[in-house]
Amino acid sequence: MAQAPIHVHLGAHKTATTYMQSRLRANRKILAEKGIAFADAWAKDERAKKLRSSVAKTLWRKNVTDVARRGLISDLRGLVSAAESRCTSGASGPTIFSYENILGSYNLAVTEGLYERCGEVVDLMSEAFEGREVRYFFCFRSFDRFVESCYLQCLYTQKESRSFDAFFGDINLSSLSWARMIKRLADRAGSDQLFLWAYEDWSSCELDVWKALMEVSNPVQLLEAPAVASNPSLSAEGVECMRVINQFAHAKTAKVLRTQVKREMAPQKGYARASFVDDEARRDLKRRYAEDCDVIHNKWSRRLFSGGLKLEKTGGT
Numbered sequence: 543m544a545q546a547p548i549h550v551h552l553g554a555h556k557t558a559t560t561y562m563q564s565r566l567r568a569n570r571k572i573l574a575e576k577g578i579a580f581a582d583a584w585a586k587d588e589r590a591k592k593l594r595s596s597v598a599k600t601l602w603r604k605n606v607t608d609v610a611r612r613g614l615i616s617d618l619r620g621l622v623s624a625a626e627s628r629c630t631s632g633a634s635g636p637t638i639f640s641y642e643n644i645l646g647s648y649n650l651a652v653t654e655g656l657y658e659r660c661g662e663v664v665d666l667m668s669e670a671f672e673g674r675e676v677r678y679f680f681c682f683r684s685f686d687r688f689v690e691s692c693y694l695q696c697l698y699t700q701k702e703s704r705s706f707d708a709f710f711g712d713i714n715l716s717s718l719s720w721a722r723m724i725k726r727l728a729d730r731a732g733s734d735q736l737f738l739w740a741y742e743d744w745s746s747c748e749l750d751v752w753k754a755l756m757e758v759s760n761p762v763q764l765l766e767a768p769a770v771a772s773n774p775s776l777s778a779e780g781v782e783c784m785r786v787i788n789q790f791a792h793a794k795t796a797k798v799l800r801t802q803v804k805r806e807m808a809p810q811k812g813y814a815r816a817s818f819v820d821d822e823a824r825r826d827l828k829r830r831y832a833e834d835c836d837v838i839h840n841k842w843s844r845r846l847f848s849g850g851l852k853l854e855k856t857g858g859t
Contacts, residue, residue: 545633545673545674546577546633546634546635546636546637546674547636547637547674547675547676547677548622548636548637548639548667548671548674548675548676548677549636549637549638549639549677549679549755550639550640550644550667550676550677550678550679551638551639551640551641551642551679551680551755552642552644552645552660552663552678552679552680553642553645553680553681554642554645554657554680554681554682554683554688555642555643555645555648555691555692555695556648556683556687556688556691556692556695557681557682557683557741557744558681558741558744559640559642559681560772560773561769561772561773562640562769563582563584563640564769564770564772565765565767565768565769566580566582566638566640567580567582567584567585567770568767568768568769568770569764569765569766569767570582570628572764572766573756573764574628574629574630575629575630575631576635576758576764577629577631577632577633577634577635578629578633578635578636578637578638578756578757578758578764579622579625579626579628579629579633579635579636579637579638580625580637580638580640581621581622581624581625581637581638581639582621582625582640583621583639583640583641583643583644584641589617589620589621589624590621592617592620593614593617593618593620593621593641594643596610596613596614596617597614597641597643597644598643599613599614600613600614601614601643601644601645601646601659601662601663601666602643602646602647611666614666615666615669615670618639618666618667618670618671619670619671621639622637622639622671625637635756635757635758636677636755636756636757638755638756644663645657645659645660645663646658646659646660648692648695648696649692649696649700649702650689650692650713650718651696651709651710651712651713652712653717654714654717655714655717655723656717656718656719656720656722656723657723658717658723658726660723660726660727660730661726661727661729661730664676664678664727664730664731665730675735676731676735677735677736677737678727678731678735678736678737679737679751679754679755680724680727680736680737680738681738681739681740681741681744682720682724682738682740682741682834682838683740683741683742684741684742684827684828684831685718685827685828685830685831686819686823686824686827686828686831689710689713689718689819689827690706690816690817690818690819693706693709693710693818694775694776694781694816696709697776697781697784697785697788697800698784698800698804701788701793701796702784702785702788703785703786703788703789704785705785706781706818706819707818710818710819710823715826715827715830718827718830719830719834720831720834720835720838721833721834721837721838721841724736724738724838724842725841728842733841733842733845734845736842736845737751737754737755737845737847738838738842738845738846738847739751739846739847740835740846743847747847749761749762750847751847752765754847774804774805774808774809774810775808775809775815775816776803776804776807776808776809776816777807777808777809777811777813777814777815777816778813778814778815778816778817779807779813780803780804780807780808780813780816781816783799783803783807784800784803787799787800787803788800
């Protein structure tokens with residue numbers, strides 16, 4: 543009997559990945575009872591920590607040894623196997639693996655291109671789960687907001703202390719292309735294995751995304767518990783505080799202070815949302831995104847949950 547498929551939610555970064563992972567985590571028990579396994583790469587157990595470390599040592603580095611690659615494959619298999627073992631009646635539904643960092647870094651100021659190694663990720667998944675169907679779920683968003691959000695994430699996690707203008711100046715804008723990135727995915731995985739949507743369409747296509755990801759007709763019944771984790775935005779005042787903290791504070795102290803700033807200086811606390819891209823740059827980034835969307839709609843319309851173009855289901859109920 544054929545094993546259930548692996549559904550890999552790749553991201554992108556800053557496209558409600560934290561929300562989706564939190565929703566799956568909050569409902570993991572009921573999902574397992576229905577035969578749907580959630581391999582939680584952000585869990586706090588040692589197996590998940592080991593996987594995250596393996597990803598950082600392989601897909602975030604230019605030169606990867608065979609030993610590191612084999613280690614990552616072993617860690618992927620271990621995480622998935624552990625998740626499937628929790629399904630009380632067996633993993634009859636898909637196994638969901640959601641981890642945006644497997645695509646590579648969100649630091650656009652140091653990467654050579656936009657997730658340029660995504661094809662390698664597909665090859666790695668194919669090797670790790672040979673004999674099983676692997677499907678890829680991916681969300682893209684407007685470059686102006688994406689660039690801003692990636693800068694904020696670097697402030698949160700990578701001790702970024704530069705101004706946004708300095709960060710933005712180091713980005714190779716010609717490398718920003720969702721269409722080229724998706725083509726690399728399609729060339730390795732096959733277009734029929736792709737599930738795509740635009741972040742701007744999330745409010746109208748969320749239910750359809752869950753249906754395909756979980757292979758059920760009524761996902762609401764299995765997602766009763768709300769998401770509990772959040773990844774709030776940051777105010778302009780919070781950004782300046784983060785830059786000072788990252789420049790001068792000791793690493794352990796900086797982590798505590800950054801958490802406090804994220805919590806206390808967010809727009810939800812009454813501060814103005816930070817905006818970085820100037821009008822001219824924003825128009826250029828939106829133009830690039832519009833051109834990308836035209837290509838994506840023309841080439842992969844049957845794989846999109848957007849603009850009324852419903853995804854052609856490949857299985858499930």
